[in-house]
Amino acid sequence: MTSGLPGQVLDQLGAAIVNGEYPPGAVLRTEELERAFAVSRTVAREALRVLEAMRLVTSRRRVGITVQPLAAWNLYDPLVIRWRLACEARADQLRSLSELRSATEPVAAALAARRATPEQAGELTVLAVNLRATAKARDLDAFLVHDIAFHRLVLAASGNEMFTQLGDVVGEVLTGRTHYHLMPEEPQPAAVRLHIEVAEAIAAGAPDRAEAAMRAIVTQAMEEMELGLP
């Protein structure tokens, strides 16, 4: 949907709204947007229709297009998440996503212990071993790649499609932590060991062990993040 002119208007206008350039209560006019983005009425209306569906704006005849407060937005919309991560208040979004992650990944691990296919369990073990190898080699870039893949697969193996979709933001959160220097300079062996424990517990079909180990991972990550964020 970001292809085509309506997608371009959507992206620019949406990012501007999320970034506070159009604060809640601001009233936009369709004609103004046509001029500002140099597009026809059809294109402007299509972009606005999508923003309305995302609850960033509401539209009324004679009134105009009114920007809504953050509380009204579809906060789980991937585009909204992307715009929030790209704006000045990205630390807020990072914190919220990290808290969401700390809530969901332990439960996903427990569900994965019950539902993972043998292939998935095997791949998790492989990824955990790769984590250890890249940690020992102090290859942080490769470590991050495997870390992201590991967590995405745990979410996917949970068998809950809503957890699976959260895998899309794991990369953002983990990459964001690196961007803010919220990761230890080198991965702690204890943390790597916990990942291996999660993989083993899932392979063994032990939900409680998987949940506890994953909770230890995300709790530690939250503590590290709280030390570093304002």
Added chain:
Amino acid sequence: MTSGLPGQVLDQLGAAIVNGEYPPGAVLRTEELERAFAVSRTVAREALRVLEAMRLVTSRRRVGITVQPLAAWNLYDPLVIRWRLACEARADQLRSLSELRSATEPVAAALAARRATPEQAGELTVLAVNLRATAKARDLDAFLVHDIAFHRLVLAASGNEMFTQLGDVVGEVLTGRTHYHLMPEEPQPAAVRLHIEVAEAIAAGAPDRAEAAMRAIVTQAMEEMELGLP
């Protein structure tokens, strides 16, 4: 956005896609939809543009509008949730939302113990007491109302706007459990006592207690649900 003709087309077409009336891979034509819904091209395009943003469909020139599989959808979009809850496979959505809830509410309770305002803590205590009263009176309708309000407030008091938004689906999940007769015929005193414990822990600023009590609540609810769903 469900107001107006594009909103009506969106609602009907979206629900039909989610219900499997247009399975993944099916190709729609804009002109066909104009005829089927008796609307102009502008209206059809606006509705399609929103469905595209929700990832239910993709659009390409010469090809048409292609329906996407569930894995591609924005599963957290309130409209997608609504359509899923209204279709034949609503039990799947209810299960997924219940699992999501079981993951998030304990962590929300812990955060609320740290962040709730005195007003929020006070209101939680009032709601918990109301729960007890309506349980004793065996007034299940009133009990449900207070139960929903209680859980929504815990999510709101967490201070995480993404948790707060999940409050919108708490009503759906709790009401859905009642619809499927997945609730005990009368609220168990032990469950009511756990709600009071959550409220007290939040008021006392005790995150671990709040989290443990809420986890007991949602774990029990999951167990009850698993006994009743196919």
Added chain:
DNA sequence: GCTCTTGAATAAGTAGTACTTTTGGGTTTC
């Protein structure tokens, strides 16, 4: 007989106009 090229049909994308409807605010009347 297979492969490559070409051209046309199919379908969406974009621009823009005309008309309708809704709504809010200012003015007038009581």
Added chain:
DNA sequence: GAAACCCAAAAGTACTACTTATTCAAGAGC
């Protein structure tokens, strides 16, 4: 000061014209 009225402002809907992208069928060449 309140109620009624009217009109301007702005969105909503329909429609036409033209452009662009893409796929597929047919023909040519080897």
